[in-house]
Amino acid sequence: MEPRDLSAHTVYRAGRGIEEVARELGLDPEEMVKLASNENMFGPSPRAVEAIRDSAGRMHSYPKSSHADLVEALAEKWDVTSEQVWLSNGGDGALDCLARAMLEPGDEVLVPEPGFAYYAMSARYHHGEVSEYELSKSDDFAQTADVVLSAYAGERIVYLTSPHNPTGAEFTTEAVREIAEGTDEQTLVLVDEAYGEFSDSPSKRSLLADRDDVALLRTFSKAYGLAGVRLGYALVPEAWADAYARINTPFSASELACRAGLAALSDDEHVERSVETAAWAREYIYDNLAADTWESTGNFVLAEVEDASAVAEAAQEEGVIVRDCSSFGLPECIRITCGTEEDTEHAVSVLNDVIEVVES
Ligand SMILES: *Cc1c(COP(=O)(O)O)cnc(C)c1O
Numbered sequence: 001m002e003p004r005d006l007s008a009h010t011v012y013r014a015g016r017g018i019e020e021v022a023r024e025l026g027l028d029p030e031e032m033v034k035l036a037s038n039e040n041m042f043g044p045s046p047r048a049v050e051a052i053r054d055s056a057g058r059m060h061s062y063p064k065s066s067h068a069d070l071v072e073a074l075a076e077k078w079d080v081t082s083e084q085v086w087l088s089n090g091g092d093g094a095l096d097c098l099a100r101a102m103l104e105p106g107d108e109v110l111v112p113e114p115g116f117a118y119y120a121m122s123a124r125y126h127h128g129e130v131s132e133y134e135l136s137k138s139d140d141f142a143q144t145a146d147v148v149l150s151a152y153a154g155e156r157i158v159y160l161t162s163p164h165n166p167t168g169a170e171f172t173t174e175a176v177r178e179i180a181e182g183t184d185e186q187t188l189v190l191v192d193e194a195y196g197e198f199s200d201s202p203s204k205r206s207l208l209a210d211r212d213d214v215a216l217l218r219t220f221s222k223a224y225g226l227a228g229v230r231l232g233y234a235l236v237p238e239a240w241a242d243a244y245a246r247i248n249t250p251f252s253a254s255e256l257a258c259r260a261g262l263a264a265l266s267d268d269e270h271v272e273r274s275v276e277t278a279a280w281a282r283e284y285i286y287d288n289l290a291a292d293t294w295e296s297t298g299n300f301v302l303a304e305v306e307d308a309s310a311v312a313e314a315a316q317e318e319g320v321i322v323r324d325c326s327s328f329g330l331p332e333c334i335r336i337t338c339g340t341e342e343d344t345e346h347a348v349s350v351l352n353d354v355i356e357v358v359e360s
Helices: 018-025 046-058 065-078 090-102 118-125 145-149 173-182 206-210 238-247 255-265 268-288 308-317 341-358
Strands: 033-035 085-088 108-113 129-134 157-161 188-192 214-219 232-235 300-304 320-324 333-337
Touching: 018 308, 033 333, 033 341, 046 255, 065 085, 065 255, 085 090, 090 118, 090 157, 090 188, 090 214, 090 232, 090 238, 108 118, 118 129, 129 145, 145 173, 157 173, 173 188, 173 206, 206 214, 268 300, 268 341, 308 320, 308 333, 308 341, 320 341, 333 341
Parallel strands: 033 320, 108 129, 108 157, 157 188, 188 214
Antiparallel strands: 085 232, 214 232, 300 333, 320 333
């Protein structure tokens, strides 16, 4: 026997890990700096670490009250009902939930190119088909209503990323509203705010108040430093929020994740410090990297080099891991995650040496 036809399905290419690269190159993992996966430079909130330790002895039970407590805390934070918070196994899990709730076999979705690979993957898992709207490098990847609406052809879900990965560009709230108004009544506009904390612009949350066709995605993986526990959620309109109960996998967010998430939510200081340091690091990279950069509102900066794979590989040999954006369709771009001051300065210095050698 065989699985179904998976030829249209792509494999997710994650940033490479320190242990993996260190082993391959015979380097000391302690000496390496990984700025390839937009993880938090300070690690998890100490409160989350403590909560995980404290709850370890309760792992024999299903996450029932912790799940309810976290949903309630998030509902309060966003001023929505508990039903509108769709807790999930990472932000990726929220994408799956929404695809499962929306897509009939053969339904089309519209995704950004370049963009986050999992939108298309998730849609295809749920028997959807994928079209793209183009963010143009010559236009500095500008995210406007026009760019999306001119590619729109009645798709069921339109994915918007704001701040956008890997470019760092944003949509204004007005642009999102225009897109929601310019698309069919039965089209969901899904705004992925995985990097929302790092931006000075407000969340698109305000659109949920008066529309039933806009949903948001948020995650604990980036600003909260909990990528390893896998915790995210969607905020959906009240009108169809009850669909979650029909499509959710039982206990999709683990006890550890819910406990860690609750603790991290109460640690404003950790998030503020992460956001401020990312803002500093972006400026440092714009000012000091020997390459053109795009202004970013996330915890990363996209930079233009001649040959991203050569630069990323050479930097890796010097112990600095950045993201080669070839898999995003940008073979001349690297994406550098904002690190601590020390790591960012070190990475820029190594990259500048490497760029000089590779491009000479
Ligand atoms: C990181 C990321 C997510 C969510 O990641 P999870 O770890 O699954 O929460 C979603 N969208 C974009 C654009 C991302 O970069």
